[in-house]
Amino acid sequence: MNKSRLCVRLLIILSLLGVICCFISPPKIAYAASTCNVSVFQLVNPYTNIHLYTVNHIEIASLTGQGWQNNGAKFQGSMCAAEYGKSNAPIYRLYNPNSGNHFWTKNTAETSSLISSGWKYEGVAWYEFGNTSIYRLYNAANGDHYYTKKYNEVLNMVNGGWRYENIAFYGL
Numbered sequence: 001m002n003k004s005r006l007c008v009r010l011l012i013i014l015s016l017l018g019v020i021c022c023f024i025s026p027p028k029i030a031y032a033a034s035t036c037n038v039s040v041f042q043l044v045n046p047y048t049n050i051h052l053y054t055v056n057h058i059e060i061a062s063l064t065g066q067g068w069q070n071n072g073a074k075f076q077g078s079m080c081a082a083e084y085g086k087s088n089a090p091i092y093r094l095y096n097p098n099s100g101n102h103f104w105t106k107n108t109a110e111t112s113s114l115i116s117s118g119w120k121y122e123g124v125a126w127y128e129f130g131n132t133s134i135y136r137l138y139n140a141a142n143g144d145h146y147y148t149k150k151y152n153e154v155l156n157m158v159n160g161g162w163r164y165e166n167i168a169f170y171g172l
Helices: 003-016 020-024 057-065 108-116 151-159
Strands: 037-044 051-054 069-078 090-095 102-105 120-127 132-139 144-148 163-171
Touching: 037 057, 051 057, 051 102, 051 144, 057 069, 069 120, 069 144, 069 163, 090 108, 102 108, 102 144, 102 163, 108 120, 132 151, 144 151, 151 163
Parallel strands: none
Antiparallel strands: 037 051, 037 069, 090 102, 090 120, 132 144, 132 163
């Protein structure tokens, strides 16, 4: 058998196995914004007025089934630790078993301090993504934290007695 015929047969076999496509035309990977981006939903306990932020649709269904009010998506985060060659900071979720409050932060020192104070670490809730400021406010009356990307909402809440705590992280 001559060499050219052998090469043709080898190419046919390799192409049937899917190997040759990698050499002829490498696959193009498109990183669309929608592959990692997630909506962060705000829920409110109607009895305590405590807010909860989640990307977990099972948690949303469970809590709304228990009477929590779903206020819809408030901003966007990511489920990917890195996108487009850029690292995304994790947003840590903590829970205070004494008050029932949750807390979200990208600050590892803040996370460690709260764990030392008895808060339970619940893991990474989502990853920071985007360049829109997500502001954090605190209600001293019930220990609740409120997160928003709307600065006019920050001003209204401060006028209503909430304490502005700065930019918590970034989203879309």
